[in-house]
Amino acid sequence: MPSKIFSVSIFGFECRRVEVEVDILNGLASITIVGLGDASVQESKERIRSAIKNSGAEYPRRKKTINLAPADLKKHGPMFDLPIALGLLMQSSQLPSNCMDNTMAVGELSLSGELRRIPGVLPAVSYAKQIGFSSIIIPEENSAEASIISGINVIPAPDLATLISHLRGEHKIPFVKTENYGETFTPADCWHFEDIRGHENSKRALTIAAAGQHNILLFGPPGSGKTLLARSFRSILPPLSFEEAIEVTKIYSIAGRLSTNEALICSPPFRPIHHTASAVSLVGGGSIPRPGEISLAHHGVLFLDELLEFQRGTLDCLRQPLEDGHISVTRIAGTSKFPAQFTLIAATNPCACGYFGDPVKACICTPTRLEQYRKKLSGPLLDRIDLMCYVPRLPFDKINQLVGSEPSELLQKRVMVARQLQRERYSDGEKSGPRTNGKIASTEIRKRCGVSDEAMRLLKDAFLKFHYSGRAYHSILKVSRTIADMENSKEILPQHIAEALQYRPRFENANE
Ligand SMILES: Nc1ncnc2c1ncn2[C@@H]1O[C@H](COP(=O)(O)OP(=O)(O)OP(=O)(O)O)[C@@H](O)[C@H]1O
Ligand SMILES: [Mg+2]
Incomplete structure (x- = not known):
């Protein structure tokens, strides 16, 4: 009877159970791995041979056949090294045949038999628990991320020799201790609003954006403080809930971006993107799909500085995820869906010279140049931005003042x-659906927001006057709802609609 070890394959954001069957038959010494493994799976033969020999065990000499089932699922990555090695040791009677009952194994082997850190351990452990395994063996270096999941025994193996002795019952490896991260929050290490002088309007707009997870565009002349304001946004964001933190950490685990001692990402991610970024780096991709920046910004912030310097095509890639809160990446190997619910903060100059709309400095752009510059920003993307805020150059007495504004800590509490x-x-709706005004489906907002008659009249007048799109109508309602929530008002009142309308200036009339 062949030995059977269970492992897991991660494709995109999805985990699938893999059965690693190992058989040793009479015949010339050889090893064959079947079951759609990629090059890294095929190369595991060499690592496994050296690792077994260097761990004091015997590498079986006869004909070895390894089958990774299901046979129609493409397998990639070195995480099958460990289950294959264990299967060979079991099949050659060097390990008890029942030592892997109800246990999964993942891990990459080095030639000397050490277990190397691999990406995707957190989703693997969570999946093993979900499908009913009682234990999982992982590389010791991945212990921190695995410590988040309770209800499953996680065995952190430093190397194959230690693991062999554990499975023979000689020296037991202690299970990873589950940590309670429910209350952990490290305050964001960034600029705070009290460090930035003036800009009360922009700070108010950013607070609304944080409270309702609304997308926001900051525009204004060079050096006025747009980047500074955007970078301080983190300081007013609330910590992630435990469920959100696990989702974010899973994405970072799959992307291989967790450091050895980083267990749970508790503060919302902030991803500043340079304008030379490619569409693939933004939305994710690769032959085996990897999460892109928009997924790394899940439950956090995607910051596009100098928005109009980005390629138009790159920006257009954001349209679908901004609407859906996830991204589907299709490659030959299959389609992967990654979560991507983020707040977009964009900053730009209003024109190429930067001074369009400045009350003192004259803009020197020709109308054609102005149009060319603005053309890069597609209408549909602009339509998905709920708040637009002009950040002016400050007069001397404002920039020179010593007293700061309301501290970030206070604004964070309000948020x-x-x-x-x-x-x-x-x-009360869908269990895992969005929970903020900015991200709730447009069909929901009208039913759930409660608008006074007077407020509705004001919205209608504005709608008729400015010819808003259907999306803009919902966006105004959503922002008004957030402003009303910040005042603990049950209904949306005219002043809430009026303030929301202020944040929809026409881009051309920056300074009006
Ligand atoms: N309101 C302010 N309070 C404190 N410092 C400020 C303020 N505005 C600007 N500064 C200073 O000016 C520098 C430039 O600001 P920032 O980079 O945010 O400008 P910007 O609007 O992004 O300019 P650009 O359009 O050129 O990118 C900051 O690093 C900061 O030192
Ligand atoms: Mg800037």
């Missing part, structure tokens, strides 16, 4: 109160 109200409002 947290508004988020709690939204969570209560939207938590």
